[in-house]
Amino acid sequence: MVAILGQYCINVSDLERSVAFWEGVVGIPVVSRTEIETAREAVIQSPHGGSRMQLAQQLGQAGPIDMGTAIWKLYVNTDDCAALFERAVAAGCEAVTPPARLDRWPVTVAFVKDPDGYLLELIEYHQGTPATVPDPKKLEA
Template sequence: MELAHVAICVSDLERALEFYGELGFEESHRFSLNGVENVYIESDGEEGDLQLRYDPDRTTPIAPSRADTDHVAFTVDDVEATFETALDAGGSAVLEPTEIEPADAYAAFVEDPEGYTLEFYREL
């Protein structure tokens, strides 16, 4: 079994595409269903897409909570560079690059413009 994609709701599709585009993601495909725009983005043709769901008729605010979804993790070659790129693209620092020995990882955490927490890591 392989993870196909993770879907997140966004309040501003263009802002989300710009932010993730700065991190190297490209649109792979899109469709609309019942008025909801679904845009799939991928990184360098790797398996596992991120699905951005935009509903222009949504009446409730998008309020990601780490109590419900803690974070979405991405493996990267250069944690520091990706962290800085995410900040420059409009993200907010949650945890600067640091060694996390119990996980055998070097990681940084950033909040995207919607409030989702992203982890960028590499194994030690």
């Protein structure tokens, strides 16, 4: 038996705002859209691989997303942590932690909160990514 994690779904309060952030700021495009009776959805995925993420606006829900305690953070691999951090902050994201190179691992990380308040860890690997993880520094944009 083989099992592979393929897609994650998060609730968003404004689908078009979230799509604009993920496509326009982060650079991960929408690969499909779906409308069902209870929700509007968009699936995003890098053309270079990695997991898909579904953004879902629940039509019966108003107001901000209740973050609860289930999701801690979402990882975004990048070839330039500082530049993506600056783009996200310029687009209105809350800056949580500016880019810093870590002593324990060969990475630079930064943290921002996306338009719905999800904590994003922006991570730039300096000595290649873990096995099976696409390396943004070896791919063309």
